[in-house]
Amino acid sequence: MERVRLSSLLDAGIETPFFIYSAAQLAADWQAYAEAVAGLDAIVGYAVKANSNPALLRRLAGFGAGAVVVSDYELRLALESGFAPQQMLMHGNGKRPRDLEAALRAGILLSVDSEFDLEQIISRATALGVTARLLLRVNPDIDPQVHPYISTGLLDSKFGFAEGAVERLRPRLQKLSSVEVVGLHCHLGSTLKSVQPLRDAARLLAVLVNELRRDGHPIQILDMGGGLGIDYSRGRDKIPTPDEVTEAVRPVLDELGLQLFLEPGRSLVARAGALIGRVLGVKDNGRKHFVVTDASMAQLIRPCLYGAFHSIELLEESVAGPQLAFDVVGPICESSDFLGQGRLLPTPRPGDGVIIYDAGAYGFAMSSRYNLHLGCAEYLVDGDSLRRVRTAETFDDLSRHFSDEPISVGTRQPSARPAARD
Amino acid sequence: MERVRLSSLLDAGIETPFFIYSAAQLAADWQAYAEAVAGLDAIVGYAVKANSNPALLRRLAGFGAGAVVVSDYELRLALESGFAPQQMLMHGNGKRPRDLEAALRAGILLSVDSEFDLEQIISRATALGVTARLLLRVNPDIDPQVHPYISTGLLDSKFGFAEGAVERLRPRLQKLSSVEVVGLHCHLGSTLKSVQPLRDAARLLAVLVNELRRDGHPIQILDMGGGLGIDYSRGRDKIPTPDEVTEAVRPVLDELGLQLFLEPGRSLVARAGALIGRVLGVKDNGRKHFVVTDASMAQLIRPCLYGAFHSIELLEESVAGPQLAFDVVGPICESSDFLGQGRLLPTPRPGDGVIIYDAGAYGFAMSSRYNLHLGCAEYLVDGDSLRRVRTAETFDDLSRHFSDEPISVGTRQPSARPAARD
Numbered sequence: 001m002e003r004v005r006l007s008s009l010l011d012a013g014i015e016t017p018f019f020i021y022s023a024a025q026l027a028a029d030w031q032a033y034a035e036a037v038a039g040l041d042a043i044v045g046y047a048v049k050a051n052s053n054p055a056l057l058r059r060l061a062g063f064g065a066g067a068v069v070v071s072d073y074e075l076r077l078a079l080e081s082g083f084a085p086q087q088m089l090m091h092g093n094g095k096r097p098r099d100l101e102a103a104l105r106a107g108i109l110l111s112v113d114s115e116f117d118l119e120q121i122i123s124r125a126t127a128l129g130v131t132a133r134l135l136l137r138v139n140p141d142i143d144p145q146v147h148p149y150i151s152t153g154l155l156d157s158k159f160g161f162a163e164g165a166v167e168r169l170r171p172r173l174q175k176l177s178s179v180e181v182v183g184l185h186c187h188l189g190s191t192l193k194s195v196q197p198l199r200d201a202a203r204l205l206a207v208l209v210n211e212l213r214r215d216g217h218p219i220q221i222l223d224m225g226g227g228l229g230i231d232y233s234r235g236r237d238k239i240p241t242p243d244e245v246t247e248a249v250r251p252v253l254d255e256l257g258l259q260l261f262l263e264p265g266r267s268l269v270a271r272a273g274a275l276i277g278r279v280l281g282v283k284d285n286g287r288k289h290f291v292v293t294d295a296s297m298a299q300l301i302r303p304c305l306y307g308a309f310h311s312i313e314l315l316e317e318s319v320a321g322p323q324l325a326f327d328v329v330g331p332i333c334e335s336s337d338f339l340g341q342g343r344l345l346p347t348p349r350p351g352d353g354v355i356i357y358d359a360g361a362y363g364f365a366m367s368s369r370y371n372l373h374l375g376c377a378e379y380l381v382d383g384d385s386l387r388r389v390r391t392a393e394t395f396d397d398l399s400r401h402f403s404d405e406p407i408s409v410g411t412r413q414p415s416a417r418p419a420a421r422d
Numbered sequence: 423m424e425r426v427r428l429s430s431l432l433d434a435g436i437e438t439p440f441f442i443y444s445a446a447q448l449a450a451d452w453q454a455y456a457e458a459v460a461g462l463d464a465i466v467g468y469a470v471k472a473n474s475n476p477a478l479l480r481r482l483a484g485f486g487a488g489a490v491v492v493s494d495y496e497l498r499l500a501l502e503s504g505f506a507p508q509q510m511l512m513h514g515n516g517k518r519p520r521d522l523e524a525a526l527r528a529g530i531l532l533s534v535d536s537e538f539d540l541e542q543i544i545s546r547a548t549a550l551g552v553t554a555r556l557l558l559r560v561n562p563d564i565d566p567q568v569h570p571y572i573s574t575g576l577l578d579s580k581f582g583f584a585e586g587a588v589e590r591l592r593p594r595l596q597k598l599s600s601v602e603v604v605g606l607h608c609h610l611g612s613t614l615k616s617v618q619p620l621r622d623a624a625r626l627l628a629v630l631v632n633e634l635r636r637d638g639h640p641i642q643i644l645d646m647g648g649g650l651g652i653d654y655s656r657g658r659d660k661i662p663t664p665d666e667v668t669e670a671v672r673p674v675l676d677e678l679g680l681q682l683f684l685e686p687g688r689s690l691v692a693r694a695g696a697l698i699g700r701v702l703g704v705k706d707n708g709r710k711h712f713v714v715t716d717a718s719m720a721q722l723i724r725p726c727l728y729g730a731f732h733s734i735e736l737l738e739e740s741v742a743g744p745q746l747a748f749d750v751v752g753p754i755c756e757s758s759d760f761l762g763q764g765r766l767l768p769t770p771r772p773g774d775g776v777i778i779y780d781a782g783a784y785g786f787a788m789s790s791r792y793n794l795h796l797g798c799a800e801y802l803v804d805g806d807s808l809r810r811v812r813t814a815e816t817f818d819d820l821s822r823h824f825s826d827e828p829i830s831v832g833t834r835q836p837s838a839r840p841a842a843r844d
Binding site for chain 1: 426430431433434436471474475476477492493495496498499513514515516517518535536537538539542561578579580581582583584586587611702703704705707708709710712714715716723726727749751752753754755757758759760772787788789790791792793794795796797801807808809810811812813814815817819820823824825826827828829830831
């Protein structure tokens with residue numbers, strides 16, 4: 001990776017598994033967005049949920065990225081990492097009071113997902129004495145043709161207002177206090193493989209922009225969400241570029257004089273990251289061959305959760321025994337713990353390194369401590385420099401939360417006895 | 423729950439979501455196993471991976487349970503919680519060096535999953551100068567008719583030796599050093615709905631027991647794994663009892679004079695636990711109704727990962743608006759974040775409590791910090807006493823692992839310059 005030999009990390013005895021990121025790849029993927037929005041009034045807001053490692057956040061903030069957050073802690077991390085509140089947005093179908101509080105205090109944009117969300121924002125903004133700038137999240141019922149778990153723009157989705165609902169909401173929007181509606185927001189889903197759904201959605205939102213402007217709302221922003229996929233197959237899939245995204249929506253932006261907000265997550269960080277593990281052994285059950293690694297679903301749940309494909313290679317091809325079709329599995333005691341199935345690989349030896357590619361997005365972010373495999377370390381490569389950007393968890397990180405304290409609620413306790421007079 | 427009113431916890435302002443466990447339910451579910459093995463030479467080894475909260479572990483150890491662990495940290499926790507090493511077993515298809523080291527030092531039973539596992543155990547036991555007692559994990563290729571992700575006893579599975587492989591292994595087993603084979607182990611999968619597969623597997627293992635005994639191995643233990651389901655539907659499903667399990671295998675045990683080892687996880691702790699959340703709001707997208715709660719896939723991934731069913735109710739039925747079919751969803755920014763679909767519930771108000779039942783197993787154990795919703799608290803009810811048995815994570819638990827330190831590996835560094843002579 002760049003000028004650091006990954007197998008040298010294993011030779012040096014660095015604990016596996018770990019995630020490692022390439023600063024150069026991150027910069028290149030950012031550059032594609034920077035060029036795509038050149039000449040446009042646009043904010044490219046990185047979706048922090050994809051990967052919230054501060055070392056990546058600081059770099060993205062330094063490039064001039066905005067940030068999209070979905071919780072108070074994501075917001076706090078983004079602010080600490082240098083993102084400007086003017087370029088930040090919080091969305092979410094279920095903002096908790098703590099999330100709203102943090103967003104309103106920071107003065108960032110809020111995407112409104114539902115009527116209850118709107119009312120809660122208004123009441124909290126009023127209490128805080130601030131005016132919140134809102135985007136309305138519209139669910140355009142356009143099929144993005146992706147895995148149902150990451151499709152968000154269909155009517156079965158829990159996200160946003162259906163078009164008809166926006167229509168019904170218009171009278172309520174005429175009587176707002178402590179908030180103003182400054183834009184529209186949609187997000188069709190993740191891993192989009194064509195920009196046509198975005199083009200359709202922009203056209204549809206343009207109609208709403210005009211209606212809301214007629215109602216007197218200062219609509220300035222069109223947030224087209226994120227959702228660009230990456231080519232996990234490393235060669236087979238044709239994935240739209242950021243440039244194609246902006247070209248698809250540019251006519252609407254120009255026509256209506258709107259600022260574009262984009263929310264890439266995956267396409268900014270997925271390629272920059274890899275999961276590195278060590279081979280524990282090779283087995284064969286008479287029907288299948290298995291490479292068992294110390295990397296597992298505890299670090300990368302995407303293969304098991306979505307049937308997602310990640311390219312997998314051995315770090316040192318020189319170790320090669322015969323090439324076979326292997327299931328690459330982890331040590332977690334559960335059949336769902338696989339990283340790849342039927343992969344042609346040379347037969348490795350115990351201790352050999354394995355790289356699972358394109359794990360920069362929704363890898364560590366969705367990791368668990370299943371089987372008490374605790375949080376792993378993360379590293380960042382920049383040219384020939386290597387830095388540890390997250391330390392691995394230890395038993396203390398677990399045990400510091402063990403507790404055995406009585407809690408008193410619900411039953412009326414006798415009030416404290418007054419000191420005896422004597 | 424027992425004599426603690428759950429809604430009183432919410433009234434008292436306790437942070438949601440959280441897990442809560444009933445000591446009485448835990449005791450009752452243990453009792454069913456204790457009665458089922460009465461009169462048998464048996465160890466009931468709790469599968470720690472289902473839920474490793476020490477408050478539950480201490481109680482189970484106190485009842486006389488053994489423990490089944492799959493990692494060094496699970497082993498350490500189990501020992502600290504009072505389980506006797508003589509009643510403990512480590513299994514796993516990919517034991518890491520650190521896991522083997524811990525198991526061999528503690529002197530617990532080891533289930534051998536593969537040839538590479540056997541060789542690694544032998545070499546490490548030899549290095550430590552100990553003799554390890556082993557069970558051979560056999561994959562009997564019996565379909566347990568459960569979800570493929572939790573089926574473990576078919577030939578496509580990554581676990582265990584196929585029958586034919588044991589046959590081929592016999593010459594190797596004749597020349598063992600530092601280990602002895604004292605039993606056989608199988609595990610058909612989780613959430614078994616019939617004991618017939620167990621009966622079949624026991625018969626099949628009996629043949630192998632005789633063969634291994636003829637080879638001179640002191641086979642004393644038959645580990646039939648775990649895998650009893652529970653009735654997640656709360657009334658519709660007929661689930662085998664521990665008693666039916668022991669009855670199914672008793673003929674083989676009696677005939678061969680074997681000690682029984684059972685590995686229940688789910689059926690000991692699932693019913694004892696619930697996930698409690700608060701309603702954030704109710705929405706309707708024109709096609710579906712949604713209850714949005716602060717509990718999510720970050721705490722309980724089973725519905726999303728396996729399509730698992732958990733019964734869901736409001737804590738206070740008195741709040742009732744009209745009864746509708748709701749999808750109960752969390753606030754995580756992903757369509758897969760649901761807890762239940764199409765559930766008939768009274769329409770709740772924001773702030774109302776929601777209980778997700780039977781979340782004691784594979785709930786907290788598989789939880790993540792997705793969207794930076796950090797680890798939640800856990801409580802234990804015992805009669806009218808309530809104790810916090812795990813504190814919630816805070817931002818500090820995240821930030822204490824942020825790091826930015828240079829690491830030097832791989833490139834030969836110029837050797838330190840000798841001090842200049844002068």
